[in-house]
Amino acid sequence: GEDVEQSLFLSVREGDSSVINCTYTDSSSTYLYWYKQEPGAGLQLLTYIFSNMDMKQDQRLTVLLNKKDKHLSLRIADTQTGDSAIYFCAEHNNNDMRFGAGTRLTVKP
Amino acid sequence: KAGVTQTPRYLIKTRGQQVTLSCSPISGHRSVSWYQQTPGQGLQFLFEYFSETQRNKGNFPGRFSGRQFSNSRSEMNVSTLELGDSALYLCASSPWTVVATNEKLFFGSGTQLSVL
Numbered sequence: 001g002e003d004v005e006q007s008l009f010l011s012v013r014e015g016d017s018s019v020i021n022c023t024y025t026d027s028s029s030t031y032l033y034w035y036k037q038e039p040g041a042g043l044q045l046l047t048y049i050f051s052n053m054d055m056k057q058d059q060r061l062t063v064l065l066n067k068k069d070k071h072l073s074l075r076i077a078d079t080q081t082g083d084s085a086i087y088f089c090a091e092h093n094n095n096d097m098r099f100g101a102g103t104r105l106t107v108k109p
Numbered sequence: 110k111a112g113v114t115q116t117p118r119y120l121i122k123t124r125g126q127q128v129t130l131s132c133s134p135i136s137g138h139r140s141v142s143w144y145q146q147t148p149g150q151g152l153q154f155l156f157e158y159f160s161e162t163q164r165n166k167g168n169f170p171g172r173f174s175g176r177q178f179s180n181s182r183s184e185m186n187v188s189t190l191e192l193g194d195s196a197l198y199l200c201a202s203s204p205w206t207v208v209a210t211n212e213k214l215f216f217g218s219g220t221q222l223s224v225l
Contacts, residue, residue, distance in 0.1 A: 042199055
């Protein structure tokens with residue numbers, strides 16, 4: 001089957017930018033999502049991008065999509081300790097929603 | 110508007126037993142999807158129910174089953190539990206079926222199942 005891949009860990013210092021990367025393999029994916037999971041909670045939708053877009057910015061969040069390379073990234077500007085969480089990228093094709101394994105972001109003061 | 114509610118929050122079972130998990134979607138949402146979350150494996154899709162019908166199914170054995178009621182509440186059942194079934198089970202609701210549309214998912218906090 002098609003897989004969504006992301007690195008498992010990322011550690012940054014407070015105030016720095018964080019970049020979380022994701023690759024997907026299903027070229028028919030129409031929407032790509034970023035979800036955030038805080039400890040003991042379910043996933044919360046952060047942002048999403050339609051497959052015909054290259055970039056989407058939403059306050060501190062910037063999503064970049066390289067459809068040719070099937071690469072998606074999430075940049076968090078001015079990362080805060082409250083941003084520490086697991087970040088999941090997900091792709092939606094015509095059938096279902098597939099998630100990556102999640103990237104655990106640790107923000108050090 | 111109340112969010113997605115999953116019960117129970119924690120569950121401890123032994124091998125060979127069966128378990129039923131419950132999920133109440135956001136009011137007005139008709140689709141409920143179930144996911145299994147384990148460390149390193151991420152979220153694995155189990156199945157989606159819409160209007161009391163299973164619309165899509167992931168790659169899990171037949172021991173995993175589900176159903177949806179007329180009020181859109183859904184239950185997931187796992188029979189003959191194995192140690193490897195220990196995981197966080199998340200359900201997510203959306204207004205319409207995820208199969209046909211790009212519906213955003215709204216997740217519950219999950220049920221943490223431990224199989225001893």
